[in-house]
Amino acid sequence: MGEVRTCPSCGEFFNYVGVRDVCYKCAQKEEEMYQMVYRFLRKRENRAATVERIVEATGVDKELLYKWVRKGRLHPAVFPNLGYPCDNCGRLTTTGKLCERCAKELKDDLRAFEAAKEFRENIQKSERATYLSNQDKKEK
Structure with a gap:
């Protein structure tokens, strides 16, 4: 219906x-x-x-x-x-919602974001490990 x-x-x-x-x-x-x-x-x-x-x-x-x-x-x-x-810039495209240039820019931005996120997570892990090891020494 x-x-x-x-x-x-x-x-x-x-x-x-x-x-x-x-x-x-x-x-x-x-x-x-x-x-x-x-x-x-x-x-x-x-x-x-x-x-x-x-x-x-x-x-x-x-x-x-x-x-x-x-x-x-x-x-x-x-x-x-x-x-x-293109939904982003208005240039003519034949596939998808974004032209090739906008799709490439978006992919590059996502890769950069993921790399920065991974870098921040690694720093936090190393800071946490350093902090815990110092704390363990003080407790003993």
Whole structure:
């Protein structure tokens, strides 16, 4: 059983069952726009078109293009200048939520954090060991 949601495109209520994030009428309109974009991109001279060029030629919203690339309906392997914005910096990417540069920076930061954490733990262990050995000598 689905839940009642408001269509983000037109504001109408629709039964959301996990398949489409818009109502049936808007989904039909999106499909028509997708077919128009796909026909445009299938022409050899348009295969390397940028997002801006596609928007200019077809009138389709950028966000719809990004949605189709994210969902795998338009493949960057076939259309090399397509992608969607990185969640961190906004550069176009074709996989995941982050571009390669942001993913690398995040991994480097995590490695540095882990190294610093390990260093702090080693210092605390050595201080604790020194403290306990001195305490043991005083008790005897």
